[in-house]
Amino acid sequence: MAGFFHVGGGSPKMITDLGFWTLQALNALQLSMLLFLLSVGLTVIFGLMHFVNLAHGALYALGAYFAASVAAMWGYWAALLLAPVAVAGVGVLLYSGFIQRMRKSGPMAQVLVTFGLIFVLLDMTRIVWGDLPLAIEVPAMLGGRLAVLGVEYPTYRVFIIVLGLVVLGGLAFVLGRTQIGAMIRAGVDNDEMAACLGINVERLFFCVFCVGCALAGLAGVVAAPLLSVTPDMSLQILIPTLIVIVIGGLGSLKGAVAGSLIYGFVQTFGAVLAPQLSSVLIYALLAAVLVIKPVGLFPAKG
Amino acid sequence: MKTTTLAALGLATTIATTATAEDIKVGLLLPYSGVYAALGNEIDAGFELGLEQFGSETDATFEIVREDTEVKPPVALGKAKKLILQENVDVIAGIVSSGVLGAVRDMVHGAAVPLIVANAGNDGATGADCSPFITRMSFSNGQVNRPMGTWMYEQGVRKVYTLAPDYAAGRQMIDAFEATFTAAGGEIVGQDFTPFQKTQDFGPYLTHAKSSGADALYVFYAGGEAISFVKQYDSFGLKTELPLYGSGFLTSSLYVNAQGPAAEGVIAVSHYVPTIENDANAKFVDGFTANVGRAPSEFAVQGYDAARALIEATKAGATDRASLANALRQVTFDGPRGTLSIDPATNNIVQPIYTYETVARADGLTQKVLAQLPSEADPANGCVMDPVSH
Numbered sequence: 001m002a003g004f005f006h007v008g009g010g011s012p013k014m015i016t017d018l019g020f021w022t023l024q025a026l027n028a029l030q031l032s033m034l035l036f037l038l039s040v041g042l043t044v045i046f047g048l049m050h051f052v053n054l055a056h057g058a059l060y061a062l063g064a065y066f067a068a069s070v071a072a073m074w075g076y077w078a079a080l081l082l083a084p085v086a087v088a089g090v091g092v093l094l095y096s097g098f099i100q101r102m103r104k105s106g107p108m109a110q111v112l113v114t115f116g117l118i119f120v121l122l123d124m125t126r127i128v129w130g131d132l133p134l135a136i137e138v139p140a141m142l143g144g145r146l147a148v149l150g151v152e153y154p155t156y157r158v159f160i161i162v163l164g165l166v167v168l169g170g171l172a173f174v175l176g177r178t179q180i181g182a183m184i185r186a187g188v189d190n191d192e193m194a195a196c197l198g199i200n201v202e203r204l205f206f207c208v209f210c211v212g213c214a215l216a217g218l219a220g221v222v223a224a225p226l227l228s229v230t231p232d233m234s235l236q237i238l239i240p241t242l243i244v245i246v247i248g249g250l251g252s253l254k255g256a257v258a259g260s261l262i263y264g265f266v267q268t269f270g271a272v273l274a275p276q277l278s279s280v281l282i283y284a285l286l287a288a289v290l291v292i293k294p295v296g297l298f299p300a301k302g
Numbered sequence: 303m304k305t306t307t308l309a310a311l312g313l314a315t316t317i318a319t320t321a322t323a324e325d326i327k328v329g330l331l332l333p334y335s336g337v338y339a340a341l342g343n344e345i346d347a348g349f350e351l352g353l354e355q356f357g358s359e360t361d362a363t364f365e366i367v368r369e370d371t372e373v374k375p376p377v378a379l380g381k382a383k384k385l386i387l388q389e390n391v392d393v394i395a396g397i398v399s400s401g402v403l404g405a406v407r408d409m410v411h412g413a414a415v416p417l418i419v420a421n422a423g424n425d426g427a428t429g430a431d432c433s434p435f436i437t438r439m440s441f442s443n444g445q446v447n448r449p450m451g452t453w454m455y456e457q458g459v460r461k462v463y464t465l466a467p468d469y470a471a472g473r474q475m476i477d478a479f480e481a482t483f484t485a486a487g488g489e490i491v492g493q494d495f496t497p498f499q500k501t502q503d504f505g506p507y508l509t510h511a512k513s514s515g516a517d518a519l520y521v522f523y524a525g526g527e528a529i530s531f532v533k534q535y536d537s538f539g540l541k542t543e544l545p546l547y548g549s550g551f552l553t554s555s556l557y558v559n560a561q562g563p564a565a566e567g568v569i570a571v572s573h574y575v576p577t578i579e580n581d582a583n584a585k586f587v588d589g590f591t592a593n594v595g596r597a598p599s600e601f602a603v604q605g606y607d608a609a610r611a612l613i614e615a616t617k618a619g620a621t622d623r624a625s626l627a628n629a630l631r632q633v634t635f636d637g638p639r640g641t642l643s644i645d646p647a648t649n650n651i652v653q654p655i656y657t658y659e660t661v662a663r664a665d666g667l668t669q670k671v672l673a674q675l676p677s678e679a680d681p682a683n684g685c686v687m688d689p690v691s692h
Contacts, residue, residue, distance in 0.1 A: 020513050027505035123335075133526050135533070137558035145539050154537035157505070218401035226537075227502050228529030229559060232337050236502060271496070271506040279468075279497035 020096035026148065030157045032264030033164025034226075037219035038237060039244040040256040041212025047188045047232060047300045049205050051099060052107055054114040057238035059213050063220025064089045064229045065125050068134040070201055071224075076139040079243045085178050087217025088210045118234055126231045134229040151228020160222055167215070168257060175253055184208060188251050188300045243282060247289050249296025258297050265296050316412035326616060326626075327365045329385035331396040331406070332420075336373035337499075337525070338398045344421045344556060345396060345605035348598065351589050352609025362616040367391060373398065375405035383405040386413045393418065393626050395608045398601075400424035400471060404431070411435055416627035420608040421601060425474050428650035429683030437630040437649045439611050439642075440604040441573045442680050443474035446521070447549055449655045449675040450571040451482030454518070454547060461491045463516035463544075465507055467527060468495035475522040475549050483520075491516045501527070504534045512544060518545050526549040529560050536564035550575070558667045565660045565667060571649045574639050575658045575669035576602040583638035607637050611644075631690045645679040646690045652679045 042056045067079035074082075080114045098117070102110050138156050145152045175181035186194040187201050195201045220233075227233065240263060248259025266285055270278040289296065330349065331514075332342035340670075346368070353364055367389050371378035378397075385391045386409065394410060395418040397403045403422040410417045411433040419427065419438040423446070424466040428438050458459075462483060466472035473496060480490055492514040494507050511519055519540070523531045525654070528551060534548055550572020553565045576587050576597040586606060615629035633642035640654040654677050659668040 017513060020509065022418065023509045024506055027509060028501065031503050070451060101540040126335075126339065133340075133529050133557050133560050135529060135562060137562055138537075143537075145537075152539060154539075156537060223502075226530070226534065228526040228533075228557075230337075231339075233526075236499065268503075268506045271494070272510055275494050279500055 010275040022149050022151045023153065025265075026151070026153050026157065026161070028265040028268035029261075030160050031268060032263075033161050034219060034223055035240060035244050035263055036164050036256055036260035037167060037215055037222065038241045039248070039260055040167075040253060041215040041249065042241060043245040043251055043256045044184070044188075044253070045209055045212045046245070048184060048191070048208050049087055049103070051103065051108075052110050052114065053099070053212075054111060054238065055117035056212070056216050057093065057234040057241060059087050059090065059216040060220040060228075060230070060237055060238045061125060061234035062121065063217030064224040064233060065134070065220075065225075066217065067130050067221040067224045068129070068136050068229050071136045076136060076142075076225070079136065079224075080218075084214040084217035087169070088214040091213025093212050094213075095206060095261060099209065108157045118238070122231050122234060129229075129231075133229065136229070137222045138225045140296055156225060156244070157300070163222060167218075168253075171253055171254065243286050246296060247286060249299035251300030252298050255298040255300070320572045324361055324621070325363050325365055326393065326612070326621075327367065327389065327391045328612065329382075329389060329391035329394040330366055330368045330393050331371055331378065331381060331385065331402075331477060332368070333373045333398050333402075334368070334370040336371075340525075340556065341398045341421065341601045342370075342396075344599055344601040345398070345608075347590070347594050348418070348602035348605025348607075349395065349609045350605075351586070351593060351602075351608040352613070355585065355589055356613045358609055360613050360616045362613075362621070364612070371396075371398070371402050373402065375399075375401050378402040379405045382409050386410070386415050391415070392623055393612060395605075395612065396420050397422045400427065403427050406433055407433065408438065414627070415623050416630055418608045418611060418630065420604045423474075423501040424470060425680070425683060428648040428680065429685050431574055432648055432685035432687055433629065434649070434687050435627045437611070437627075437633075437644055438645075439608045439651055441600075441653070442650050443471050444478035445473045445650070445653075445678070445680055446571060446573055446655060447478040448482050448678070450520075450547070450549075450657065451479045451484070451488065452486050453571070453657055453673065453675060454488035454520070455483060455488045459488065459547075460520045461489050461515065461517045462520045462547075463491055463511040463514045463518075464493040464520045465504075465511065465531075466495055467501070468497040469498040472522055473629075474499065476520075479520055479549075481631070483526050501525070502530060504531050504540070508535060508538050508540065512538070512540060512559065516544060518547055519551060520547045521647060522549040524554070525557070528552050528554070530558055532561045532568065541567060545569070547571075550600065550656075550658070553669075554599050554601075555568060555597055555669065556601065558669075562660065562667075566662050567659065569657060569659045569672065570682075571657050571675075572600055573653050574603045575656060575671060577658070577669045577671055578638060578640070579671075580636075580640065582636055582639070586638040603638050607639070607642065609639060610635060628691055641677070647682055647687070648680055648685045649687070650680050652677045 063083050066083035070079040070082050142159050144155045146155045183199050191201050244259035244263050248255030270281040334342050369381035373380045374473045393416045397419050398421040400422040417436045423443040424443045425442050466476045492650050546568045548570045550570045553568050553570050558565050614633045618629045620626040620629035631646045643652050643653050655675045657672045661670045
């Protein structure tokens with residue numbers, strides 16, 4: 001047990017150093033926000049359509065690749081705007097090509113088809129963009145560091161946190177305070193009843209699906225300068241995203257937020273406090289949630 | 303009529319046998335898909351160039367059969383079997399991942415087929431698991447990192463924090479560095495092994511390293527992880543207070559341009575950089591740039607030298623599996639990396655090691671060689687083999 005809370009051989013100074021913990025909390029928040037952008041689309045698509053779209057991670061990778069191409073021509077800001085739109089366009093193709101047809105074919109067939117799509121899209125990115133990793137430079141405005149809460153923190157990471165919060169605020173407003181939000185919530189709660197009340201559920205599904213895809217693309221653009229753009233980034237992000245929505249509970253915004261925050265903080269502080277256990281901790285937590293509350297912490301349907 | 307046909311057939315068979323005696327069938331066993339596809343293609347391009355530039359030195363001709371390992375050990379084992387039993391190859395070259403090498407090791411050893419390893423660096427492959435049929439023309443994990451511990455201490459670095467992915471190669475690289483660095487008098491003030499291919503955010507580890515009181519950071523990362531790591535290291539503004547040193551793969555010429563200005567000033571140790579100054583390297587870099595359109599990486603030179611070793615073996619008179627395996631163990635030549643030889647005690651390559659700094663030039667990032675460290679044969683590491691037969 002001696003090594004359990006062993007802090008990488010560091011000095012005792014850093015345990016009491018508030019700046020250290022502030023930095024780690026910011027790291028955790030930044031990871032949470034990135035995961036939130038990805039998982040919110042996936043979870044709402046699932047909640048509304050009962051559709052398991054494992055290819056969501058591939059859309060994130062596509063977002064990063066589109067961003068790399070657009071950024072090379074017109075810079076980062078253009079990529080931030082255009083890449084999510086392009087990914088939503090791919091979403092439209094996926095919807096009309098596969099998802100619409102697979103709506104009633106049960107979760108197993110959906111999982112198989114979308115899992116296969118991951119590899120199709122992965123190889124297509126390899127064919128188009130090659131095997132070598134790509135990179136996007138951060139715009140000068142977002143380079144460097146900012147003083148936040150008494151510590152120096154990379155501006156780009158602050159940007160990710162702010163962007164995540166803005167998207168969260170926007171979605172919370174739309175879902176909670178607008179008529180479209182009420183229709184979506186009604187659809188999640190009981191789609192047949194919602195259809196009886198005159199809501200065009202299919203069209204609603206389509207719109208939500210496209211927004212979910214655009215958010216996955218946005219996550220890809222945002223992640224690209226931080227990480228490297230590689231063909232397998234879709235596979236790397238898939239498991240964390242699934243963990244987030246299983247912990248948080250399927251179909252709800254609140255669940256995606258809670259799941260992302262839990263994942264971000266457990267992952268970050270696990271890496272610092274118990275490095276030997278860091279890759280296991282989150283799975284242990286996942287198992288615990290599944291045993292104690294199998295529907296997740298904040299499921300859409302009570 | 304019948305006899306003439308038979309005679310003609312007999313003649314044809316004789317001609318065919320003489321032809322095969324000089325025709326060496328080479329199985330290239332590389333990842334052409336999966337996470338290491340870029341490395342597989344790089345080694346392949348190097349191998350092709352080696353045959354192109356040195357093929358005329360030997361009477362033998364080479365026929366290449368390519369198989370994709372997909373970086374999956376079971377797939378690779380199946381492909382190795384196919385090459386050995388169905389294609390009946392004389393020699394296999396390639397292997398990027400040490401996991402794949404472990405999977406095919408018993409197969410090639412049992413079938414007595416020579417294998418030229420063109421990447422996989424696991425120390426054990428030329429240690430306890432060595433085989434007279436497996437010759438490594440690339441590097442071993444320990445070999446590349448061992449000289450760096452002493453060198454960094456000589457440069458005045460005293461306290462180091464280490465980071466590497468948590469798998470065999472990561473641990474072997476860091477352990478080799480740590481052994482010589484502490485032997486020289488340095489101190490490892492902390493270390494983390496990050497979950498391999500699961501870590502995308504290095505922020506927590508970098509924050510940790512920053513507060514450890516270390517003079518410098520020594521890391522091993524490769525491929526996508528290396529790009530993310532170097533960029534994130536730079537974004538935290540650690541360049542001045544915690545200089546970054548690493549195993550050469552960290553800022554490999556293959557992906558240093560994806561790292562961009564973040565890589566500037568990083569000092570790494572490697573068995574090859576494209577800026578080594580010698581005639582053999584100039585010839586290699588020119589040829590590779592003409593074929594591929596950019597400078598070669600350490601992976602390309604490993605493929606190039608694997609082809610070169612094969613040519614040298616045929617020049618020594620080797621024609622079949624047994625004689626090739628024996629001749630490969632005695633290969634020595636001056637290549638882009640300097641003077642190379644195979645240590646017959648382990649079948650691992652003996653080569654100079656270079657420290658280099660990534661610097662910016664007008665046409666992009668390049669490698670400035672800081673020092674050439676002497677060639678050292680790896681310790682036998684439990685390897686017991688029959689001696690070379692003369």
